[in-house]
Amino acid sequence: MTTQKRIAVTGGAGFLGSHLCEKLLGQGHEVLCIDNFFTGTKQNIIHLLDNPLFELIRHDVTFPLYIEVEEIYNLACPASPVHYQFDPVQTTKTSVHGAINMLGLAKRIKAKIFQASTSEVYGDPQVHPQPESYWGHVNPIGVRSCYDEGKRCAETLFFDYHRQHQLKIKVARIFNTYGPRMNVDDGRVVSNFIIQAIKNEPITVYGDGTQSRSFCYVDDLIEGFVRFMNSDDGFTGPVNLGNPREFSILELARTIVEITGSQSEIVFKELPADDPRQRRPEISLVRQKLGWEPLVSLESGLIPTIEYFRGLLMK
Numbered sequence: 001m002t003t004q005k006r007i008a009v010t011g012g013a014g015f016l017g018s019h020l021c022e023k024l025l026g027q028g029h030e031v032l033c034i035d036n037f038f039t040g041t042k043q044n045i046i047h048l049l050d051n052p053l054f055e056l057i058r059h060d061v062t063f064p065l066y067i068e069v070e071e072i073y074n075l076a077c078p079a080s081p082v083h084y085q086f087d088p089v090q091t092t093k094t095s096v097h098g099a100i101n102m103l104g105l106a107k108r109i110k111a112k113i114f115q116a117s118t119s120e121v122y123g124d125p126q127v128h129p130q131p132e133s134y135w136g137h138v139n140p141i142g143v144r145s146c147y148d149e150g151k152r153c154a155e156t157l158f159f160d161y162h163r164q165h166q167l168k169i170k171v172a173r174i175f176n177t178y179g180p181r182m183n184v185d186d187g188r189v190v191s192n193f194i195i196q197a198i199k200n201e202p203i204t205v206y207g208d209g210t211q212s213r214s215f216c217y218v219d220d221l222i223e224g225f226v227r228f229m230n231s232d233d234g235f236t237g238p239v240n241l242g243n244p245r246e247f248s249i250l251e252l253a254r255t256i257v258e259i260t261g262s263q264s265e266i267v268f269k270e271l272p273a274d275d276p277r278q279r280r281p282e283i284s285l286v287r288q289k290l291g292w293e294p295l296v297s298l299e300s301g302l303i304p305t306i307e308y309f310r311g312l313l314m315k
């Protein structure tokens, strides 16, 4: 049996956060979900609201927060390009001021703190696949920079609080993840393609579709979060968490058309600025340290994800 802990999850009403809250409650922990509902929704956590171990706090992490917990998972930040580019200044503030506040909180209450960093810290990578030792290739002034540089600065803050104030930190670099509860108007590739396929509308491939991504199913990722948080304090990361199987965007489009049995045709649209050409995690570090690796194939993970969107679109 695990000992019960009080755990804060910032961004807990979002896609990943809601799955994490659910997992932690399932393990018998008390969960404080902190969210300003920018991209998250009450609907994502509505099934948790009756649980006496669950508490919802509407709060923006760019402002100070005074609570008492043993662990903090810092996930608050819009994650899809459409949402993080909507108000780029707020995105950087969320990453940077949000990190400062949550680190200040962790320092005061001596809590262990996890940071949801991202594969975007590698930018448009010139090393492939990306190991944690790679410093990245990021444009500091482009349209994606508010997110990429915000997350890089947050990593810097985590490691400085660790060195300067001996904080217990866990920094995970998350690669593209998909699953139920992705936002319908999220704009990310998996949700876009599934919705278009279900509606028999054209599938919008940006560029020629040869750019690649590696897609991790949400359950695999959340298992990785919790294992990492519970690992030896000396293991701070940064550690890549993602599925090393790489697909071109065109392959993803064809797979989704096939699984949904859709009549959709594939159309090609302009490639957004600074869109990374390729992305695949090198996961030997996490395999060796935590014995973790993704178990769900893209084909199996797409099935519940498609079911989720079918359910939503039928409403």
Ligand code: NAD
Pocket: 010, 011, 012, 013, 014, 015, 016, 017, 034, 035, 036, 037, 038, 039, 040, 041, 059, 060, 061, 062, 074, 075, 076, 077, 078, 079, 080, 094, 098, 116, 117, 118, 119, 173, 174, 175, 176, 177, 178, 183
């Ligand atoms: P999401 O947009 O569904 O969730 C983010 C949550 O943070 C939302 O509930 C939103 O309302 C909340 N939020 C945003 N700004 C806030 C603020 N200032 N104060 C309080 N709450 C705020 O995105 P997600 O996919 O669940 O991503 C969660 C985290 O994981 C993010 O930090 C993201 O950068 C990181 N990440 C996700 C992926 C992925 O593929 N899903 C990949 C890499 C990194």
Ligand code: UDP
Pocket: 063, 064, 065, 066, 067, 100, 101, 102, 103, 104, 105, 106, 107, 108, 109
């Ligand atoms: N902070 C917070 N909750 C706390 C403690 C601190 O939100 O329980 C915020 C506070 O706003 C502060 C920031 O975290 O500005 C950084 O805290 P730290 O102690 O590192 O720095 P300082 O207070 O000296 O600026």
Ligand code: UDP
Pocket: 080, 081, 176, 187, 188, 189, 190, 192, 193, 204, 205, 206, 207, 211, 213, 249, 271, 272, 275, 276
């Ligand atoms: N993409 C696409 N069609 C869409 C949405 C995205 O072809 O409708 C492409 C996008 O240009 C990128 C890849 O899919 O090359 C992944 O995009 P996403 O926004 O999901 O994530 P990120 O670029 O942050 O990895």
